[in-house]
Amino acid sequence: MNRRSFLKKILGSTLAVIGLGGGTYYYARDIEPKSLKIHKEEIISSAIPSTFNNFKIIQITDTHIGFQYTLEQFADLVQKINKMNPDIIVFTGDLVDEPNKYKWNNRITDLLHSLHARYGKFWVYGNHDHGGYGTDIVKNVMDQANFHLLKNNHKLIELNNDRIVMAGIDDVMLGTPDLNKTLQKVNPDLFTILLAHEPDFADLAKEYPIDVQLSGHSHGGQVRLPLIGHLYTPAYAEKYVEGTYKIDSSNLTLYVSRGIGTTRVPYRFLCKPEIHEFTLKNE
Structure with missing residues (x-):
């Protein structure tokens, strides 16, 4: 980290502590983390077959159930998603915050199972899924919920x-x-979507015949301040933090979701949780 970045983060952290000491603290802890945003985006490409026009993909990511985000909240989210009538649902990692400490029960499996998508439900591992000896635990839950692992x-x-x-x-x-x-025997002319938990992986993905990368992991910074922006993002989410990016001179477009839950600190400020609704369009 260079000196300028270091000073920026120190100043931002100081202002955050001061700001969160008043009414902002209540908002950041109890209001904004529950203020879900549905981010709608059209993906337009000549590589998309016309038969896939208006094909709808819902991305959810970084629920971190068990830290601050509850199963009751997740149940409400499931109802919202099912009302959107998705063709595909993708989950891009970090189901629960600490898999080895989480009190697993059938309800989380039942809720995941009750998500409906006409052409399938897919997921990839996040770092919290592998962390805390959760690799097999999370896979077992997702298998029972009819989510197809893309590893x-x-x-x-x-x-x-x-x-x-x-x-x-x-x-x-x-x-x-x-x-x-991953791409072995894939026809490079086919429209290809890559699920990758960490967004900075796009700098490698751009060298391959991939049209779109969907990621999470960053939480959008989770706490953002005016003029300063995000205070901190984890490794492999330092370059691409939130939103849409056209990667260099490649054909790759990266979409980074802020995700749903929180981790490390139970706050969101100027960084509302979100899910993405992508609609495919033939150019």
């Missing part, structure tokens, strides 16, 4: 003899991501 592999989504590719890598921080294995 260095892909799935062809077929509609009226046309196809797009849904691919996913293992977690960058604690897993063994392998894009060559």
Whole structure:
């Protein structure tokens, strides 16, 4: 970290502590974390077959159930998503905050199972899923909920003899991501979506025939201040923090979601939780 960045974060942290000492503290802890935003985005490309026009993909990420986000809140989210009638649901990692300490029960599995998508539900590992000896625990829950794990592999989504590719890598921080294995035997002309928990992986993904990368992990910084922006993001979410990015001169577009839950500190400030609704459009 250079001197300017260091001073920025020190100043920002100081202002955050001062600001959160008053009424802002209540807002950041109890109001904004529950103020879910549905972010709607069109993905337009000539590589998308016309049969996939208006095909709807819902992305959820970073629920971190058990830290501040509750199963009751998740149950409300499930109802909202089902009312949106998604064609595909993708989950880009970090289901619960501490898998080895979380009190697992059938309800979380039942809620995940009750999510409906016509052409499937897909997920990838996040660092919290692998962390805390959670790798097998989380996989077992997601398997029972009919979520298909994309761990260095892909799935062809077929509609009226046309196809797009849904691919996913293992977690960058604690897993063994392998894009060559992920895209093995994939036709490079097919429209390809990559699920990757950590957004900064896009700098590697841009070298491959990938059209879109969907990520989370950053929480959008979780706490953002006017003029300063986010105070902190974890490793592999330092370059791409939130929103939409066209990656250099490649064909890759990266979408980074702020996610739903919180971690480390139970606050969100000027950084509302969100889910993404993507609608595919043939150019």
